[in-house]
Amino acid sequence: MDISLRAFRFEQDYPVVIDLWNRCGPGVQVRKSDDPEEIQKKLTRDPDLFIIAEHQGRVIGTVLGGFDGRRGMIYHLAVEPGFRVHGVGGMLMQEVEARLLRRGCLKAYLLVTNENEEVIPFYEKRGWSEMKMHMLGKNLS
Numbered sequence: 001m002d003i004s005l006r007a008f009r010f011e012q013d014y015p016v017v018i019d020l021w022n023r024c025g026p027g028v029q030v031r032k033s034d035d036p037e038e039i040q041k042k043l044t045r046d047p048d049l050f051i052i053a054e055h056q057g058r059v060i061g062t063v064l065g066g067f068d069g070r071r072g073m074i075y076h077l078a079v080e081p082g083f084r085v086h087g088v089g090g091m092l093m094q095e096v097e098a099r100l101l102r103r104g105c106l107k108a109y110l111l112v113t114n115e116n117e118e119v120i121p122f123y124e125k126r127g128w129s130e131m132k133m134h135m136l137g138k139n140l141s
């Protein structure tokens with residue numbers, strides 16, 4: 001399959017990407033942080049870490065990385081259902097990890113929801129390991 005990776009472009013990609021995320025089940029939870037203004041805010045910081053996979057001009061996958069200067073985060077790894085198990089998810093992970101490393105990121109995290117545990121072997125095969133600790137969150141707005 002002819003797959004290319006490129007940076008996310010807000011104007012053309014945003015509606016398509018939101019549609020894909022909304023069809024990804026419990027693995028991708030579309031929240032306030034995915035509103036247009038929040039995604040635009042994110043792009044001012046890490047434009048190179050929002051990566052799109054494309055096949056014949058069609059968006060078929062995404063990954064959204066972040067780097068805070070110490071740790072990396074990976075969000076919204078998603079592949080269009082009809083294109084799964086062809087290596088696209090692996091390509092996106094490899095690329096975002098390489099870009100984080102080039103930025104000087106030594107360690108990255110990602111979250112897997114309790115409803116999506118079956119995806120854990122996908123990450124383990126690619127060198128990720130589960131960290132046994134509590135994850136706490138707080139809405140600041």
Ligand SMILES: CC(C)(COP(=O)(O)OP(=O)(O)OC[C@H]1O[C@@H](n2cnc3c(N)ncnc32)[C@H](O)[C@@H]1OP(=O)(O)O)[C@@H](O)C(=O)NCCC(=O)NCCS
Pocket residue numbers: 024025026027028076077078079080083084085086087088089090091111112113116118119121122125
């Ligand atoms: C997870 C996801 C991105 C993988 O994309 P992909 O293009 O199919 O990934 P690849 O083809 O590179 O790798 C597929 C491998 O992962 C395994 N895998 C991926 N998702 C899986 C799942 N939900 N359950 C079991 N195995 C899964 C496949 O069995 C396959 O195994 P193999 O390497 O032994 O053949 C895709 O399934 C997806 O978009 N899922 C919905 C969103 C999601 O859950 N994202 C992760 C958020 S933490």
